[in-house]
Amino acid sequence: MQQATNSAAEFAVEMRRVTKRFGDFTANDKIDFQVRRGEVHALLGENGAGKSTLMNQLYGLYPPTSGDIFINGEKVHLASPKNAIDRGVGMVHQHFMLVQPFTVTENIMLGRESAGALGILNEAHALREVEALSSRYGLSVDPRARIQDISVAMQQRVEILKCLYRGAEILILDEPTAVLTPQEIEFLGTIIHNLTAEGKTVVIITHKLREIKKMAERCTVIRRGIKVGTVDVASRSESDLAEMMVGRAVSFAVEKNPARSGDTILSLKGVHALNNRGLPALNGIEFDVKRGEILAVAGIDGNGQSELVEVLTGLRPIESGSVYFRGDDITRYSPGRRIEMGLAAIPEDRQKRGLVGAFTVAENLILEQRADRPFSRRGVLDLKAIKRHANKLIERFDIRPPRETYLASSLSGGNQQKVILAREITRNPELLIASQPTRGLDVGAIEYVHKRLVQVRDEGKGVLLVSLDLDETLYLADRIVVIYEGKIVSVLDREEADERKLGLLMAGGEAVHV
Amino acid sequence: MSNVKRGVLSASPIFRTLFSVFTGLLVGALVLFISGYSPLKAYRVIIDGIFSKPSYISYTIIYATPLIMTGLSVAFAFKTGLFNIGAEGQFIMGALGAALAGAFVSLPPVIHAIFAATAGIAAAALWGGIAGYLKARFGVNEVIATIMLNWTALYLNNYIVNLPGIKRPAATATAFILDSARTEVLPLWKISEAGKLWRAAHPVWQDILRTPLNVGILVALIGAVLCWWLLNRTTLGYELRAVGHNLDCAEHVGIDINARMICSMAIAGGLAGAAGAFHVLGWTRQAAELAAMEGLGFDGIGVALIGNASPIGCIPAGLLFGALKYGGSKLQFALRAPIEVINIVIGSIIFFVSMPKLTQIVAQRLKRRRLGRGEPHVG
Numbered sequence: 001m002q003q004a005t006n007s008a009a010e011f012a013v014e015m016r017r018v019t020k021r022f023g024d025f026t027a028n029d030k031i032d033f034q035v036r037r038g039e040v041h042a043l044l045g046e047n048g049a050g051k052s053t054l055m056n057q058l059y060g061l062y063p064p065t066s067g068d069i070f071i072n073g074e075k076v077h078l079a080s081p082k083n084a085i086d087r088g089v090g091m092v093h094q095h096f097m098l099v100q101p102f103t104v105t106e107n108i109m110l111g112r113e114s115a116g117a118l119g120i121l122n123e124a125h126a127l128r129e130v131e132a133l134s135s136r137y138g139l140s141v142d143p144r145a146r147i148q149d150i151s152v153a154m155q156q157r158v159e160i161l162k163c164l165y166r167g168a169e170i171l172i173l174d175e176p177t178a179v180l181t182p183q184e185i186e187f188l189g190t191i192i193h194n195l196t197a198e199g200k201t202v203v204i205i206t207h208k209l210r211e212i213k214k215m216a217e218r219c220t221v222i223r224r225g226i227k228v229g230t231v232d233v234a235s236r237s238e239s240d241l242a243e244m245m246v247g248r249a250v251s252f253a254v255e256k257n258p259a260r261s262g263d264t265i266l267s268l269k270g271v272h273a274l275n276n277r278g279l280p281a282l283n284g285i286e287f288d289v290k291r292g293e294i295l296a297v298a299g300i301d302g303n304g305q306s307e308l309v310e311v312l313t314g315l316r317p318i319e320s321g322s323v324y325f326r327g328d329d330i331t332r333y334s335p336g337r338r339i340e341m342g343l344a345a346i347p348e349d350r351q352k353r354g355l356v357g358a359f360t361v362a363e364n365l366i367l368e369q370r371a372d373r374p375f376s377r378r379g380v381l382d383l384k385a386i387k388r389h390a391n392k393l394i395e396r397f398d399i400r401p402p403r404e405t406y407l408a409s410s411l412s413g414g415n416q417q418k419v420i421l422a423r424e425i426t427r428n429p430e431l432l433i434a435s436q437p438t439r440g441l442d443v444g445a446i447e448y449v450h451k452r453l454v455q456v457r458d459e460g461k462g463v464l465l466v467s468l469d470l471d472e473t474l475y476l477a478d479r480i481v482v483i484y485e486g487k488i489v490s491v492l493d494r495e496e497a498d499e500r501k502l503g504l505l506m507a508g509g510e511a512v513h514v
Numbered sequence: 515m516s517n518v519k520r521g522v523l524s525a526s527p528i529f530r531t532l533f534s535v536f537t538g539l540l541v542g543a544l545v546l547f548i549s550g551y552s553p554l555k556a557y558r559v560i561i562d563g564i565f566s567k568p569s570y571i572s573y574t575i576i577y578a579t580p581l582i583m584t585g586l587s588v589a590f591a592f593k594t595g596l597f598n599i600g601a602e603g604q605f606i607m608g609a610l611g612a613a614l615a616g617a618f619v620s621l622p623p624v625i626h627a628i629f630a631a632t633a634g635i636a637a638a639a640l641w642g643g644i645a646g647y648l649k650a651r652f653g654v655n656e657v658i659a660t661i662m663l664n665w666t667a668l669y670l671n672n673y674i675v676n677l678p679g680i681k682r683p684a685a686t687a688t689a690f691i692l693d694s695a696r697t698e699v700l701p702l703w704k705i706s707e708a709g710k711l712w713r714a715a716h717p718v719w720q721d722i723l724r725t726p727l728n729v730g731i732l733v734a735l736i737g738a739v740l741c742w743w744l745l746n747r748t749t750l751g752y753e754l755r756a757v758g759h760n761l762d763c764a765e766h767v768g769i770d771i772n773a774r775m776i777c778s779m780a781i782a783g784g785l786a787g788a789a790g791a792f793h794v795l796g797w798t799r800q801a802a803e804l805a806a807m808e809g810l811g812f813d814g815i816g817v818a819l820i821g822n823a824s825p826i827g828c829i830p831a832g833l834l835f836g837a838l839k840y841g842g843s844k845l846q847f848a849l850r851a852p853i854e855v856i857n858i859v860i861g862s863i864i865f866f867v868s869m870p871k872l873t874q875i876v877a878q879r880l881k882r883r884r885l886g887r888g889e890p891h892v893g
Binding site for chain 1: 752753755756761762764765767768770
């Protein structure tokens with residue numbers, strides 16, 4: 001009891017020996033986790049290490065198998081997120097939970113509608129409150145805007161507002177920077193600073209070291225469900241933290257030899273295509289990818305990258321222009337035919353296009369090779385061969401948990417990505433299109449993916465990298481094309497490019513001033 | 515460890531189904547009781563009506579045969595992400611196709627039966643395929659398309675049945691199928707002198723052969739295994755399931771999703787068509803003018819639900835459904851109780867099957883109580 005009162009003074013959150021098991025899999029193993037009031041605390045760990053699991057318990061999504069949770073020194077039993085919210089805990093998930101056609105205010109009110117007589121919504125009141133909160137924390141959110149019309153970064157700020165509106169004192173942000181551009185990440189940093197200045201406590205779940213260094217004061221590292229330690233961020237370097245997280249030394253820059261590019265493997269000529277709303281998305285795209293090089297497409301999200309990849313994989317019709325692959329005009333080829341010709345693609349949305357969530361890992365690993373030997377003989381699946389293949393790739397790509405019978409939907413994002421990567425690379429394609437291949441991955445996994453992409457390049461295949469992450473682009477690319485409003489505005493050799501120059505070109509060239 | 519296992523068991527679809535069947539029967543008992551009948555007596559009548567004579571068991575199987583097959587049709591489509599409400603219409607087309615091929619083509623026995631069955635299945639596969647094509651080509655929801663095709667099938671059937679040359683004189687049905695196309699067990703021998711003599715010496719068979727026992731049940735059983743095999747052990751089944759679970763991903767990895775949707779609906783149609791075909795070839799010997807839908811196709815939806823949309827699960831589900839329908843039909847005669855009670859029982863079973871959350875809660879309660887009893891030892 002005494003101890004509890006003591007910690008009330010210091011800790012906003014204390015989790016003691018929290019263990020969470022799912023079946024025979026232990027996601028959290030006797031984890032002690034303490035967050036001081038008013039601090040920014042980072043929860044660091046690889047994908048599948050158990051960070052989100054730990055925080056989901058603090059948010060009342062599921063109860064611990066054993067162990068206790070204290071909020072402001074008081075032992076709590078959180079049966080649902082509602083309990084957690086009542087205790088002042090708010091969580092912003094990786095996937096936002098917003099109603100697209102609703103306005104910002106309507107979304108924030110949802111579930112907490114303040115209604116007057118006859119149950120008429122008192123929206124004006126909520127609107128004022130949202131406006132006040134937004135300006136107080138410097139969120140610059142327009143409470144009247146519709147969710148479908150605002151950027152992802154803005155949507156994230158709406159989620160933060162939603163927590164604040166519900167009286168959150170402790171904010172958990174799950175991978176908040178995964179979807180943001182460098183400028184937006186900086187802005188988020190300012191917001192987090194404003195929050196703690198007003199006495200809020202912030203927990204950031206992340207695996208991005210640079211942001212921890214920038215934003216957090218203390219950091220707790222979890223590896224494979226076990227706590228490695230809690231450290232002051234200022235006292236550790238990025239590579240120290242990376243080593244704690246992964247359990248071995250990690251190199252950030254990709255080691256690679258100069259490209260030995262060969263003949264052209266992919267060529268686009270004046271490609272025009274429409275987006276889902278029927279508006280022009282690609283306006284005469286032209287570029288070549290050569291064998292033995294990584295060509296990166298740099299650009300701000302929404303400038304036609306998604307449509308470009310869909311045009312290349314055959315999922316989106318071309319209005320005019322043509323695509324040549326290995327010398328053939330493949331403009332009208334079906335996706336299946338392109339795959340047979342040696343085109344592989346890591347899609348940007350792994351849940352939507354990359355995996356069949358209800359299939360096992362083993363089944364997901366043969367999606368393109370379902371009809372090929374040895375997995376299929378005369379149309380009959382060879383389950384043993386499929387299983388062998390899966391176990392081989394699980395080991396080689398370190399997919400966790402290492403069970404080929406697990407459903408893909410039960411894996412963490414990073415491990416899902418590994419499944420896709422394993423599948424696409426081991427098919428030994430002629431051209432690999434990698435669309436945001438490391439989005440949401442941790443340093444260990446990113447290092448791995450990057451090495452693999454370089455390896456594919458070194459084998460004399462073509463690699464087309466579409467990334468929103470400038471660091472990644474600069475690490476990996478041999479040549480860079482900048483896409484802006486559906487046009488290629490610049491083609492650069494790696495040596496000519498730097499962050500500043502690319503940033504300018506991505507924003508529409510010199511017209512937008514420095 | 516044993517706890518984990520028990521947890522798995524109590525959450526399993528088998529537990530859910532058994533629990534639902536039990537609860538459904540309980541609801542039926544309540545309804546009977548409220549209406550002033552003794553539930554015990556009523557269920558006694560039903561059980562006797564199913565098991566007390568070999569011929570009753572035979573009839574139960576005959577009733578269950580088309581239900582298993584239409585259940586398979588719905589379950590198969592469901593496993594591939596499609597909702598086949600059209601089993602009814604496909605059943606009609608299968609029956610019509612088999613009746614025509616059985617009556618107006620002459621072939622040697624066995625071959626004729628196979629030919630007639632194939633004709634029915636093909637007609638129904640085409641019927642299902644139309645719905646698949648409409649979805650693939652024009653994005654028409656298969657639920658809408660199959661509902662409309664049910665009516666189209668009904669009226670097409672009535673039109674063809676009444677055409678001169680096809681219609682049997684003094685009946686609103688097609689000419690009877692030729693004996694060579696019949697799939698009943700030894701239909702001619704059992705009424706021949708030799709057959710009658712043999713039957714007199716074998717009382718059990720005597721009773722069974724009074725019923726139109728036919729090979730349909732074998733076809734249904736083999737069909738269920740084939741469906742399971744196709745879905746889980748072949749590349750085609752893998753593709754169909756991939757399309758069902760994640761259309762976008764299936765498209766991305768180069769599966770021709772339009773072709774697969776048509777294929778899936780055609781297979782589902784063929785399965786419901788087999789139900790219709792063997793219903794005609796094994797029992798009714800004709801396709802009759804229909805005043806309304808018979809409902810064997812719609813019942814397939816219930817069978818598939820009770821069977822957890824698994825092909826193998828459709829076998830016990832179809833047998834249960836058939837048993838309740840056949841055994842329940844005796845309520846009226848024995849107790850003057852309305853046979854609608856049986857529909858209430860079946861409806862309740864489906865209702866409870868569709869509420870997995872409820873069974874989960876019940877399973878947890880049961881588990882907790884069991885664990886609770888053990889607690890004094892622990893404490």
